[in-house]
Amino acid sequence: MSAVASRTVLRQSRFAVRRAGIRNASSSTETAKEKAGDVASKASGGLSRVSSSAGAAASKVSAAAANLTGQAQAQAGGILGRVQTYLPRATYYSRIAIELGKLIAQQRAMAPPSVATVQSYLQPVINAARNPLSLFNKAADVANSSAAQPANVLNRVRSISSAQWLSASVVAAEVVGFFTVGEIIGRRKLVGYRPNTHGAH
Numbered sequence: 001m002s003a004v005a006s007r008t009v010l011r012q013s014r015f016a017v018r019r020a021g022i023r024n025a026s027s028s029t030e031t032a033k034e035k036a037g038d039v040a041s042k043a044s045g046g047l048s049r050v051s052s053s054a055g056a057a058a059s060k061v062s063a064a065a066a067n068l069t070g071q072a073q074a075q076a077g078g079i080l081g082r083v084q085t086y087l088p089r090a091t092y093y094s095r096i097a098i099e100l101g102k103l104i105a106q107q108r109a110m111a112p113p114s115v116a117t118v119q120s121y122l123q124p125v126i127n128a129a130r131n132p133l134s135l136f137n138k139a140a141d142v143a144n145s146s147a148a149q150p151a152n153v154l155n156r157v158r159s160i161s162s163a164q165w166l167s168a169s170v171v172a173a174e175v176v177g178f179f180t181v182g183e184i185i186g187r188r189k190l191v192g193y194r195p196n197t198h199g200a201h
Contacts, residue, residue, distance in 0.1 A: 104110070127134065184190055
């Protein structure tokens with residue numbers, strides 16, 4: 001009987017151990033579930049923090065882009081405003097320049113060249129492009145001709161009429177005047193350059 005009792009006690013103890021193992025296993029699965037839930041809640045909290053910070057960064061970027069766009073539009077508007085203020089003056093003075101050019105052209109009997117004149121000037125250029133050696137041959141012919149002799153040049157200068165001398169002097173005066181005005185504008189003063197008295201000689 002003692003053997004049967006020991007067997008039943010052994011069975012009961014095994015059963016109790018199994019039950020305890022199941023309880024431990026269930027409690028360990030419950031703790032694992034709790035830990036998994038904690039991890040999931042922490043992950044979702046971290047994700048929400050990341051998404052909120054990303055949203056804040058995106059809003060900052062969009063605000064900066066909007067600010068830059070606004071500044072660019074303001075600068076473009078300022079430039080357009082300045083152009084619009086200068087446009088009437090530019091139109092007015094360009095019309096004056098055109099009318100002055102027309103008067104000068106009428107007074108000097110100037111006219112645009114005809115098509116035949118343009119072709120006559122372009123034909124040597126086209127021929128030289130087709131046959132470059134002919135250009136060198138013509139240069140040699142001009143150098144050997146009598147037109148390049150000093151006596152012929154002197155005779156040509158003597159044969160210039162007084163009207164041609166007057167026209168050449170007017171053109172020279174215009175060139176000197178434009179140069180002088182350009183120098184005044186470039187220096188931003190009427191007085192000439194000061195000599196460098198302190199420099200080494």
